[in-house]
Amino acid sequence: MDDLLLIQLPAFQPHYKRWKKYGYKNPKEKENLQKVLWESTGGYCMYCYSRVLVDRKLFGNLEHAIEKSNSKKLTECIPNIGLACSICNQSFKRRAEHVRKLPEDVLTEYETNSRCTLEKRKQCTVPCKALKKVRRCYSQLPGAQIILQPMGVNGWDSGEPLALQFDVLSMCFQPAVSGHSYSEQEIQYIEEHIRRFHLNDPKYRTKSLFEFVKQVIDHHGILSNYEYNNWLVEQFAKMLSDRSQEEALKLCEAIYCSTFLKFGN
Ligand SMILES: [Zn+2]
Ligand SMILES: [Zn+2]
Structure with missing residues (x-):
């Protein structure tokens, strides 16, 4: 199969700069x-x-991977903070939040051993051992099958990063089984993540790639460059730009035909 037709979704890895101050409550640090x-x-x-x-x-929100309601220390813990749209942050991610409460002893251990202090505000941009441990525990809680961002979650069986892939011909998100050897439970975890964020839900799933493909066809294989509405389109356009105009057109026509019924009206 053409490798353009399967897009691998990344775990996002921010490049924090040592000379910059990051934080959640202080406006400059937040920026x-x-x-x-x-x-x-x-x-x-x-x-x-x-x-x-x-x-x-x-328009996005800062998003605490492990909810800050668990521990004050998590509020300013930089590797615990990601970026999400308001719907993912305030609605989808919150589902079952009350069920996935960390046990008291795990929290105490985290607060004792964590290297971030609230008082002296030592900068932590690399996850400390205590944070890694509490993240592992969190992922095993009921209702917590979430590939936490930034940096993602590693599978407990395979040891590999739990990741998604996007199948262009069906316009569907799937566990990234090509190139990974996930266990059955790990696959279920990823599938639950996909359901939680409604990635394949007809009401919410992205239509941007379909629109982009249509545009390429309308412009006879020429790619237009603008602010795309979805990361997938940017990635797809990047991959497509290595192809000739003729090849791009042919590929987009094939994609259009196979996805028209899903998005065409
Ligand atoms: Zn920290
Ligand atoms: Zn979102």
Whole structure:
């Protein structure tokens, strides 16, 4: 199969700068954090890949991977904070939040061993051991099958990063089984993540790639460059730009035919 037809979704890895201060409550530090996060995604939501940076304005929210209600220390813990659109942040991610409460002893251990302090505000941009441990525990809780961002979650069986792929011909998100050897439980975890963020839900799933493909056909294989509405389109356009105009047109026609029934009306 053409490798253009299967898009691998990344775990987002922000490049924090040592000389910059990041934080959640302080406005200047918050601005720095927002910037480093949208730079790592290109301006898209880390969970549904929709654009959150529109015409230089940020519409996304800072999103605490492990909810800050669990521990005050998590509020300012930089590697615990990602970037999400308001729907993922305030609605989809919150589902079952009350069920996935971390046990008291796990929290105490985290608060004792965590290297971030609230008082002296030592900068933590690399996840400390305590955070890694609490993240592992969190992922095993009921209702917590979420590929936390930034940096993602590693599978407990395969040891590989749990990831998604996007099948262009069916316009569907799937567990990234090509190139990974996930266990049955890991696959279920990823599938639950896909359901949680309604990635394949007819009401919410992205239509941007379909629109883009249609445009390429209308322009006889020439790619237009503008602010795409979804990370997938940017990635697809990048891959397509290596092809000739004729090849691009042929490929887009094939995609259009196989997805027309899903999106064409
Ligand atoms: Zn989103
Ligand atoms: Zn920390």
